[in-house]
Amino acid sequence: MNLRLAEEADDRIRRAAAVSGVSTSAFVERAASVAADMVLADRREFVLDSMDWDRFVAELDRPAKDLPELRRGRELRDRLITP
Numbered sequence: 289m290n291l292r293l294a295e296e297a298d299d300r301i302r303r304a305a306a307v308s309g310v311s312t313s314a315f316v317e318r319a320a321s322v323a324a325d326m327v328l329a330d331r332r333e334f335v336l337d338s339m340d341w342d343r344f345v346a347e348l349d350r351p352a353k354d355l356p357e358l359r360r361g362r363e364l365r366d367r368l369i370t371p
Contacts, residue, residue, distance in 0.1 A: 291316070
């Protein structure tokens with residue numbers, strides 16, 4: 289991975305790596321990995337209080353709505369894919 293950084297950012301990152309006792313590459317990798325984990329966790333995990341959890345589970349448990357457009361799309365897919 290190649291990065292283009294503003295000179296001030298590059299200097300700040302190099303100084304932070306030096307005072308942390310790691311290479312610039314290791315510092316950037318660690319910081320980027322932490323940031324990536326935070327971004328991805330927001331898309332994998334969520335926390336609900338008990339009232340919101342109950343509403344969430346109720347939505348999961350309710351019967352699916354009949355969507356004619358979706359049904360027609362599935363029927364068309366089956367006709368096109370099934371020999």
